[in-house]
Amino acid sequence: MQSGEGTSLRIVHHPRGRRLIVLMPLWLAGCDGPQSWLAPAGRGADTVAGLFWVVVPAAAVIWTVVIGLAVYAGAITPRPHSEKGASRLILWGGIVAPTATIFALMVVSLFLLRDVTGNSADLTLNARGEQWWWRLAYEDPQGRLVPVPNELRLPVGHEAEILLTANRVIHSFWAPTLGGKIDMIPGRENRMTLTPTTPGVYRGQCAEFCGEAHAQMAFPVVVMQPDAFDDWLAGQAQPARAPATEAARRGAELFLSEGCGACHTVRGTPASGEVGPDLTHVGSRLTIGAGVLETSREALIDWIAAPEVVKPGARMPGYAMLSEAELGYLADYLMGLE
Amino acid sequence: MRLPGLHSRRGQAGWIAGAAVVVLALFVWVAPYNIAARLPHLPGVSWLLHTYMQNAVRTWSLGTEAPDWYDEDDPALVRLGAGHFETGCAPCHGAPGRPPNPVTRGMRPAPPPLDEPAADYAPRELHWIVRNGFKYTGMPAWPSADREDELWALVAFLRDYPALDAEDYAALAYGPSAPPDLNAARRITFGGLNDRLDELTDTCARCHGEDGLGREGTAPRLAGQSQAYMEETLDAYASGLRPSGIMEPVAATLSQAEIAQLAEHYAGLPAGPAAPADPDRDALITEGAALAKLGDAERPSCLSCHGEGGEVRRNPLFPRIAGQDERFLLVWLRLWRDRPFGGTPYAQVMHEAARWLTDAQTEALAAYFSTLDPESRSDPAE
Numbered sequence: 001m002q003s004g005e006g007t008s009l010r011i012v013h014h015p016r017g018r019r020l021i022v023l024m025p026l027w028l029a030g031c032d033g034p035q036s037w038l039a040p041a042g043r044g045a046d047t048v049a050g051l052f053w054v055v056v057p058a059a060a061v062i063w064t065v066v067i068g069l070a071v072y073a074g075a076i077t078p079r080p081h082s083e084k085g086a087s088r089l090i091l092w093g094g095i096v097a098p099t100a101t102i103f104a105l106m107v108v109s110l111f112l113l114r115d116v117t118g119n120s121a122d123l124t125l126n127a128r129g130e131q132w133w134w135r136l137a138y139e140d141p142q143g144r145l146v147p148v149p150n151e152l153r154l155p156v157g158h159e160a161e162i163l164l165t166a167n168r169v170i171h172s173f174w175a176p177t178l179g180g181k182i183d184m185i186p187g188r189e190n191r192m193t194l195t196p197t198t199p200g201v202y203r204g205q206c207a208e209f210c211g212e213a214h215a216q217m218a219f220p221v222v223v224m225q226p227d228a229f230d231d232w233l234a235g236q237a238q239p240a241r242a243p244a245t246e247a248a249r250r251g252a253e254l255f256l257s258e259g260c261g262a263c264h265t266v267r268g269t270p271a272s273g274e275v276g277p278d279l280t281h282v283g284s285r286l287t288i289g290a291g292v293l294e295t296s297r298e299a300l301i302d303w304i305a306a307p308e309v310v311k312p313g314a315r316m317p318g319y320a321m322l323s324e325a326e327l328g329y330l331a332d333y334l335m336g337l338e
Numbered sequence: 339m340r341l342p343g344l345h346s347r348r349g350q351a352g353w354i355a356g357a358a359v360v361v362l363a364l365f366v367w368v369a370p371y372n373i374a375a376r377l378p379h380l381p382g383v384s385w386l387l388h389t390y391m392q393n394a395v396r397t398w399s400l401g402t403e404a405p406d407w408y409d410e411d412d413p414a415l416v417r418l419g420a421g422h423f424e425t426g427c428a429p430c431h432g433a434p435g436r437p438p439n440p441v442t443r444g445m446r447p448a449p450p451p452l453d454e455p456a457a458d459y460a461p462r463e464l465h466w467i468v469r470n471g472f473k474y475t476g477m478p479a480w481p482s483a484d485r486e487d488e489l490w491a492l493v494a495f496l497r498d499y500p501a502l503d504a505e506d507y508a509a510l511a512y513g514p515s516a517p518p519d520l521n522a523a524r525r526i527t528f529g530g531l532n533d534r535l536d537e538l539t540d541t542c543a544r545c546h547g548e549d550g551l552g553r554e555g556t557a558p559r560l561a562g563q564s565q566a567y568m569e570e571t572l573d574a575y576a577s578g579l580r581p582s583g584i585m586e587p588v589a590a591t592l593s594q595a596e597i598a599q600l601a602e603h604y605a606g607l608p609a610g611p612a613a614p615a616d617p618d619r620d621a622l623i624t625e626g627a628a629l630a631k632l633g634d635a636e637r638p639s640c641l642s643c644h645g646e647g648g649e650v651r652r653n654p655l656f657p658r659i660a661g662q663d664e665r666f667l668l669v670w671l672r673l674w675r676d677r678p679f680g681g682t683p684y685a686q687v688m689h690e691a692a693r694w695l696t697d698a699q700t701e702a703l704a705a706y707f708s709t710l711d712p713e714s715r716s717d718p719a720e
Contacts, residue, residue, distance in 0.1 A: 257651050262642030274635045317690045321683030
């Protein structure tokens with residue numbers, strides 16, 4: 001406590017300017033990386049980034065002119081303007097110029113919006129915002145729904161339509177490298193389209209405050225070659241693999257005897273709960289806990305023992321009462337569910 | 339010597355205040371007022387305190403409402419209240435046909451016999467008194483303010499209290515395990531001489547029945563319950579981890595070995611038949627069955643943990659609830675839903691599981707499980 005207070009005091013007394021300088025590299029780093037709309041990997045994000053790079057220089061020019069005029073007005077010796085000249089300045093500079101600029105921007109952005117909103121989707125998926133994870137399900141070629149919670153995978157160059165809704169509170173679905181964000185609203189279905197253009201692994205994030213673990217409500221975004229994507233989706237549609245090792249077999253037993261199946265589904269086993277994410281292929285997913293931990297045996301053990309440590313407010317109760325060995329078996333079982 | 343400030347108003351006030359503090363300190367230190375319980379109060383003090391108490395009970399119990407499951411005429415609820423009354427209240431207040439323990443006559447105020455108060459106070463007032471107790475008297479507060487189920491059982495019993503004679507009371511509080519003369523032989527010994535387990539099971543049997551089937555809804559059924567679950571739960575009651583005005587005082591007197599013996603004893607008794615399914619409630623029971631088996635997007639399936647048999651071996655720390663008494667299922671589902679409770683290490687899991695149940699769903703689940711055969715081999719995957 002003592003040292004904590006000392007630290008916070010020091011921050012309070014830090015000169016403001018220096019703090020900004022310290023934060024500068026962070027700010028610049030935000031322009032790149034797996035979660036930046038300034039590093040686009042999809043048609044929507046590309047469009048938005050293009051618009052941004054037009055608007056920013058234009059705004060800089062306007063800003064310079066306005067500030068320049070203000071400085072100039074302050075520097076010259078005040079002298080009365082003719083009423084006619086003043087009226088003309090207000091009319092052209094204060095009404096016509098802004099109206100024309102904003103109107104032009106609106107026209108451009110309406111056209112851009114039309115381009116961004118596709119209408120020839122090759123792929124449909126449902127996305128429901130939960131507290132605090134993503135209930136995603138793909139419609140496979142046979143028309144079946146394939147649940148793939150907390151991970152968005154899309155084939156490059158193909159338009160995907162995402163039907164968005166939410167449970168309980170409003171969330172916002174945002175994969176910044178691919179496109180804009182759209183709210184997920186309980187009792188309403190919103191629609192968005194994404195067309196990825198560059199294969200890679202990115203990150204998505206809930207963009208509407210939705211409760212305690214809002215910041216920990218993320219998802220990996222994987223843009224794949226279409227063939228690889230089809231294989232992947234076919235794999236996800238399969239029932240779970242049988243446990244391959246003795247440890248995994250014991251984990252599978254524990255999974256049922258501890259009642260994990262009350263909340264989680266593992267297709268092909270008696271576990272058929274719908275409260276939490278489907279775990280049929282959890283071992284093949286990049287993260288657990290909705291983008292919070294990179295999938296690994298250790299991460300699964302930590303998560304099962306105490307989810308609230310990495311994700312405050314998570315609905316899953318901790319299973320710290322299990323022995324280390326039991327947690328290990330469970331993790332082995334889940335890692336094997338590829 | 340001249341004292342400063344004696345000639346100004348403020349100075350005088352300061353001297354008076356200072357003197358008052360000194361006198362008060364002296365009074366506290368010397369303690370000349372005799373607080374002996376042996377002596378009566380000064381004239382009027384008893385009246386003042388008692389009147390204030392009655393008015394406080396009236397004022398502070400305003401707004402208290404009985405829960406929807408509370409039925410004053412439910413004999414099982416009355417029996418539960420009587421069972422605890424015998425343990426927790428009768429030693430000081432006496433019971434119908436039995437005077438209070440002579441020791442309590444020396445208390446001031448002495449705990450009164452309850453026929454009059456039970457008749458005078460409204461149910462909400464009785465609830466307030468039992469829940470909160472009184473400062474400056476020997477009346478304790480209930481160990482947990484959250485156990486509405488227990489408090490209202492006491493209230494139901496107290497409502498009947500004025501009309502009870504010794505025999506009625508013995509039948510309520512002890513049932514078939516009542517000794518022939520309750521007043522002469524307060525100690526209950528059945529079976530073996532000095533066999534403490536026998537005594538213990540008699541204490542349990544007052545509410546849970548000698549067959550462990552709960553005396554027709556007086557207390558939860560224990561027969562055939564999981565041994566590990568009962569051990570952990572008795573531990574939790576004994577340590578106060580699970581709050582209960584009824585079970586804590588009973589469990590706290592038990593040794594580890596006795597807890598183990600009791601759990602083994604009740605686990606070994608045959609689970610009785612479930613309540614017969616009332617055809618009029620088919621829809622409710624079906625609704626409960628669907629939720630219990632499958633759950634939904636908000637609520638996990640009950641049978642994933644509480645289901646018995648089948649090919650899945652369940653953790654023995656999960657209690658068996660098939661065939662349990664309906665009122666207890668309902669009350670506990672709501673307790674679990676409304677706040678976390680201690681218990682086995684899995685108690686938090688139950689709180690999370692019950693959190694989003696509606697009142698209607700708790701009713702459906704209670705109806706379903708109370709009519710579910712405890713011997714059933716249900717497979718949750720079906």
